[in-house]
Amino acid sequence: MIHLTEAELAQAFPFYLALNPEGQIYKAGVSLCKAFPSLAAGQYFEDCFAIVRPKVATVQELAAQHDVALVVQARQQGALRLRGNILVRAEGLLLLLSPVLTSSEEMQAAGLGMGDFAFHDASGDMLLMHRTNQMSLADANRLASRLRNKSKQLDTVMRLSPDGLAYFGADGVLNYANPSFQRLLGLSTEQLDHLQRRDFEVWLQTAQVPACPSLAQMLDTHLPLHLSFNVPYRRVIELQGATADEEGGVVLYLRDITAEVEANRLKTEFLTMAAHELRTPLASIRGFSELLVSRPVPAAMQQDMLATINRQSVNMTELIEDLLSLSKLDELTRDKLKLANHDLRELLEMAVSSSFAGADDFLVTRDYQVEQCLVQVDRHVMLKLFSSLFSNVIKFSPEHKQVDLQLRPQMRGDAAGVLLSIRDHGIGMKPEQLEHAFERFYRADHSGHQPGTGLGLAMSKDIVRLHAGDIALDSRPAAGVTVSIWLPQSSSAVSACPTEHCY
Template sequence: MSALWQLIWPRKLWRQLLVVASGVIVAAVCTMAVDSTHRITETARQEGRVWAQNLALSVADNVAADLAHRDVHGLHQRLSDLASLQGVLRIDLADRDGQILHTYVHGDSGRVLITDRSQERMQPSLGEAQTDENGTVEATAPVGGAQAWLRVRFDSRVNTKHLDALRDQAVIWMVIGGIVVIALMAIFTSQALQPLHRVVMFARRLPGQFGLQMAANSGGSAEVDELVDALNEASAAMVRQLDATRAAEARTAAVINAAPDALLGLDDQARITLVNHAVTSVFGCTEEQIIGQPVSRLLPSLTAEKIEEATLAGLFMRASGSHLARLDIDASRNDGTPFPAEVSISRVETDAGTRYAAVVRDLTEQRMTMGMMELYNRALECATNGIVISDMSLPGQPVFYANPAFTRITGYQPWEVIGKKCGLLQGTDQDQPEIDVMRQAIATQSSATVVLRNYRKDGTLFFNELALAPVRSADDTVRHYVGILNDVSERERSRLALAERNARLNAVFDLSPDGYAVFDSDGVLVFGNRALRKITGWDVERVASGMTLREFDLLFGALCDPTKPCEPLSTLNANAQGAGSFDTDELIEMVLPERRTVTRLARLNIDGRGESILYFRDVTREMEVDRMKSEFLTTAAHELRTPMVSVFGFTELLLNRPVPEARRRDVLETIHRQASLLINMVNELLDLARIEARQGKDMRREPHTVAELVDRSIDGLMVQGDARKVEVQVSHGAQPLLIDLDKTIQALTNVLSNAYKYSPAGGSITLCTLDGELHGAPAVGIEVADSGIGMTPEQLARVFERFYRADPSGNIPGTGLGMSVVKEIVELQGGAVRLHSAFGSGTRVTLWLPCVAQAQPAPQLLEHGG
């Protein structure tokens, strides 16, 4: 169709103008001819209807008289003449009912044919004449007052013949005028288009000569000059655009070559026609190596068919008319190494055919990064510790991530905490110092680890070791905080139990009278209790802190008796390395800070770990008790043996030999005296044992005055063979004392008895009272002084030992238990015994007893073993 149109429609402008002008003229002539024909036809028909109607009325008037006179001949003659008129086709005369009586037909030869009594009927009617499609006009008229009807048929075309002739003349003249106009137009157009031909030649030269200019005054019309100006401007603009295009192409090429992704241009056979510099870094080949090669060399899974199918099935870009497809496939480097790639392919239709552009992105690092991110996510999901991340940039610092372990620990599902603060785990238990530590860490954008009391969703308490750490962005701002939750309830319970146990052990160690020293695996002293300080006299924190076992041996060895040195433990520990733990047991004599005997037990290299524990126990008292026990047994055996031998000997004498009556009495008096001595000794031993065992619990302490105590003690004193009296000087007789009167009388009596016994040569014995204080409280001292043999300092130091006697000769009677009983009775009542003696000058013994007002709490203290 387009080829036919090209054949019909001329290519040159002047011919196109002539064709258009000819078409316009032909259309005008045809339009005028059709319109005039239509108008002529309508005019003829209208005139025919008027003429036929008038003719019918005129004929009816003419034949009315003939019809009234029944002049048939005149009627025929008249109607025949009328029917022969030009254009009249037929005249019908009918009666009043429409039955045609006579018909007058105008024949082709011009003659009128008359027919009578036709079977045809007509419809009488009064009105305008009617015209059919053939131009025949039919008109009816009444004759003689509707006695008969007349119908006339007239051919209206007879009126159009002269009009058709006029029309034909007008058309001929219009055609002639149109030909003249076309000829003139052809001449004008040819002259007017001459400058345009020069413009065309100029335009044809422009593609090869950008910037070429043409003179505007070409001798043509103003429009041609405007066209020339426009072409000149276009030429200059093309130069500018060409420069801009070249610069843009240079920039585009720079951008394309700077792109990290490989860009491939492909033809319709999927051969590579264009690449950028990135193909070298992505595929490891040069541009020259792959230009013209099929793209399957770099992208093995892509063929021309696959590319066509993928792009047509992809996204259609209506604005550019291109198809776009995106594929994830495996690419191949120049050495054959496969790697994952994302390929974006666009398909465009050009004048040269279908072309493709492919962008290849190496996904190796991205896949590795995504793999690492997926690994990180899985690690977070699989972590046994709860992990939450808070957004610090939002108000309230809400949680936006919680892993499954958080749900397992707290019972809260992630959607129940996301958007909320982690403070919901504290509930109402907000008074925790650790919360302030967290707030301070967040305020300073630092890390912190605290142990909080948290509550699960069901309200149960658990201990949460929360580690907070800021997550810093590239600009070093903290937008997120990560919190790691660790349920340390068991550890905290163990820690609290261990702390409680350590507290108890520390209390035990601190209250223990035995010393402990602990050395760690490096052999450094890490613990020493109070008893160790007391035994050694060291300030452990100052002197022994950081002390090694060897240094400990040196310092402790300096405290021991040089004649009995202790064995260094560091040497034993060094020799036993690798042999497991072992124990030592040693009795050590110390001279500093005071003389004492110490038992040292050491467990060295515990379980082979190098740790050591030293145990020190002051056994000075035990050793002294053992010594005293031995002496006591020896003395008691001796003291009991002497009177028993006397009793046994005299009794055996009375049994085996007759003894005179006078002599018998002396023997019996001796036996009685020795038995009394034995009884007194046993009683004193029993009193002393009972006092020590009961610790004063059987004492009945009541208020008694000093005068009552002194009077009853002196009244009960009876020394056989000694007439001396005690000189009494009591100035505190009315002072009440809270004492067990019987026990206190026994103690004071023992002191008075010793004053008599140890001053055999005579001399005064005095008793007086003194004012003083005891433990910061008022006290009364009852002092007994004699002028006897006195004691040396060594004897004075042992005066309270059991069975010790200042006179070992045995000339002074006694058991050696009296002063021990005195000391026990007085001290159990909160008092004290003081002795002052000089050898050969006598002795002063003072019994200090607290006054009753200050002694009131004593019974309760004594009841508790005080």
């Protein structure tokens, strides 16, 4: 038999309630009294509390229900509920209760604190747990919100990226592909929908030239693949991949390296051609100079040899100067040009004066359909362009020595501009020659009869492009060549006025 003193009972069950056989309260735990300050000895239990469980009407009936859970609800004090056991004793009923609370706020509303619960009573712990869960839920919501924001940011970054990105999940299905991925590979939205990784590999093998190793090989070696496509347009794509997560999902990264590959190809081609072009005159110089050094040569022949050496060294100097100019042009960007407003007609006239100074038999006609033609150009660079073009005119017009200059206004979209035509009446070009005319070192005449480096038109194209214009050639054999240059007009330019200036 275990007996508790009244103090021990109060400590172990601070919400206890003792009732006499008539149902009157004669003692109550200290915490219960704290929650119900108006509770007083002598009050009838049923006046203060309603019995929720068991389903009985009076306190007396509770005595027969001592083996069930008791739930009562206060008639006042915020209708606080209490739950506990019923002990039937000779002096009446002893109700061992504890408040039913679901939050700290409810506990505070009941005027209670954690210290009002017995140590063995887990009600306090439940409230702590509830509070912690609430805090954790708020944390989780905050975390989810931050992840959502990050996801949106990443989505925007990937949407705007010029590089392609795609993610194949561990199940092998395409989960995500940004617009650039679709664009670079030329895939339709339908093709991307539920795309399987193995189908993508098959597609890669059939779509690109030449065949590439498998994606699995690439993932193993960590080496990027270079994919070459010809349809719908020629491009070279670098493909890299990496395992993205522990489940085995794979991220693919695509980058368009067409320009880089093309630049490398041109660079190699350029170096090969430059070396070749330099070697030819050099061989001539070396051969004749060795002859002159090693054996006696008749004076007349000596003179010829020296003349050849001189001519070839002039050619080499010209070639090197052109190469240097080209190199400078390659480094030149629009922001490095000394742009200023110039009247294109004045520039043309200056170039005509200097270029045709030694060619008095040349007829230069002008048809300037603009009164004043202001363009924003680098004067020095533009004069070099005209000088190079006029040099070609002179070189390739051995018989019909005439050049027609025409200037007329021309809109390109919303941009006002001026079209300059330089038409000669020389030997002209065949269509296949025309096709390669702007390539570096391309020379229509391979006989060596015409001096030149094959760089003039390539430089002309660079110069015009730097000035946001464009250049085109039109020609037929024996019908001369027409060079058309369009340049944007300065915003301060005076509007075009068709005026005939023909000389």
